[in-house]
Amino acid sequence: MIRRNFLELLGGAGLYTTLKPLMPEYLEKVSLPGTDEDYWAQIQQAYTTSPQIINLNNGGVSPSPQIVQDAVERYNKYVNEAPSYYMWRILDQGREPLRENLAKYAGCSPEEIAFNRNATEALDTVILGLPLKAGDEVVLNPYDYPNMLHAWRQREMRDGIKLKFVKFPIGTEDETKIVQAYQEQMGPQTRVVHITHVINWNGQILPTKKIADAAHKIGAEVLIDGAHSFAHLDYKIPDLGGDYFGTSLHKWLSAPIGTGMLWIKKEKISKIYPLVPNDSPKSDNIRKFENLGTRPFPLEQAIGIALRFQEAIGNVRKENRLRFLKNYWAEDAAKMPKIKINTPFNNSCALAHVSVEGKTGGEIESYLFNKFKIHTSPIQWEDLNGVRVTPHVYTTLKDLDRLKEALYQLSKA
Ligand SMILES: Cc1ncc(COP(=O)(O)O)c(C=O)c1O
The missing domain is CATH 3.90.1150.10 (Aspartate Aminotransferase, domain 1)
Structure with missing residues (x-):
């Protein structure tokens, strides 16, 4: 119905053909609650x-979806015809177009995203790679994801940083209370505020931008765990107000299992040491985080098919x-x-x-x-x-x- 009215509005097939690329976005805005x-x-x-x-x-x-599974199988078959040739010379060529497409979808520059295997790897890259010293404080939430809490605790054990836990009113609708709970733990030693955008335990969405703005006011940086929000909620990564963001792509994007993404604001890339260093760990090239060794290229390349599926919906x-x-x-x-x-x-x-x-x-x-x-x-x-x-x-x-x-x-x- 909507589509027919829209076509009538355009007054004929010729104009429709010209404007066709605009269709999905237009339809998305007028389509109703699902x-x-x-x-x-x-x-x-x-x-x-x-x-x-x-x-x-x-x-x-x-x-x-089936098309993503098929792509994994197809790419895997190529790879097994001559692994080093198809992996390094053929499939590897697909990474830059994929980076551009995913960056466009995420609303950021392709120079700010790196591919990896999951949210844990993305977020741990930042947690373990940030230059912090004894006495520096990190604000976090007991309802953050355990892997991230483990990584911060390891830094506490190893480097003497201090972890300040928010007293979190789980389940509350009151955003002001939530922002206040974070602010209460922020102080002059706060270097990082870790925010889980969608809490995995109960699905609560946090007012990430408001917490991030409060953190920036006191000069702290913000790491956002977007494992559950990416391709689930409609937003662009920079809208969240963070400096660093990690997500899995095998959750809401329905990409192959074992795919993830790290986003770092361009000007912050050089200060983060990679988990797996390349020859230039202090470079500001986001690709330094992709020096993962031999890995499943078919999974990575099939992300592009999952992205198309997402964009079609x-x-x-x-x-x-x-x-x-x-x-x-x-x-x-x-x-x-x-x-x-x-x-x-x-x-x-x-x-x-x-x-x-x-x-x-x-x-x-x-x-x-x-x-x-x-x-x-x-x-x-x-x-x-x-x-x-x-x-x-x-x-x-x-x-x-x-x-x-x-x-x-x-x-x-
Ligand atoms: C909030 C949150 N962060 C991080 C992760 C880690 O994701 P992965 O296991 O894909 O690394 C999860 C997984 O469920 C999660 O719910």
Whole structure:
């Protein structure tokens, strides 16, 4: 309907052909909250997910659509015809166009992004590569991802830096309270503020830009963990206000498993020592972070296919759909006896954490899987004790109706 009206508006095929490249963006702006089930049924067909298990742990890692899996297989076959030739002389040629395409999507310069294997590698590059000395302080959150906490703790142990933990009101809708919690830990010795854009435990979205602005005011730098927000929420990396950003591409971009990306503001590149040094570790060339040794080129090159798939859906449409899916089950679940949603509805998208009075996360997870074949992630962390439920673009409303039924039965058990 929208498409037809738009074509009529353009007044004929000739003009349509001229303006065709503008179509997706235009349609994205006018497309509504993601309830076109015919459209989403086609997206579901692009995936090869199991009809036997309802996978609602897409927060762990995403499956790739068939076209991405095919690309991995195709590139892998080339490589195995003559590995050193196809890897270093053929597939390697694809890295720069890929860098440009991904940079355009992420809203930054290609000179600011490096490819690697995952968010852990991207973020650890910054955490372990930043020049910090004993007494320097880093502000972080007990709900940051464990790998990042481990890396900061290693620096504490090795270099004598001090870690200042935010007293974090998990689940609150109150952004001012969150920013204040970070500010309370900032002081004259603060060198870095580590911010998880979307908290993996409960899907809460943090007011990253506001926290980053407060950090910059006192002269600290900002590292953003975008593992769960990239290709999930509609934003450009520089909008978040950070100096450093790391993400996995095998989460919301649906790129092959084992792909990630590091972004560093151009003027900050030279000060970060790479995890795996090349011949010029103090250079300001972002490629110094890609000296990873021999690695799976087919995975890296297939990122480009995942990016095309993402762009065909469009960020706005995807974000709307994911939020719609979360609300579809969580709003009803919140009304059931003994059930609590521990995720702020207004500051979240696909991921949500649910608890059931009197049950542990492990018990809820087992019940959902054993009785209903619904796969979720048990989350018992700090004040949270329940399961995380994460639909994806291929999740159907029927799947979520089954989840609601399962939660309802559990709430009465
Ligand atoms: C917030 C957050 N940061 C970092 C990571 C690490 O991602 P990866 O295992 O792909 O390195 C995860 C993984 O779930 C995460 O949720």
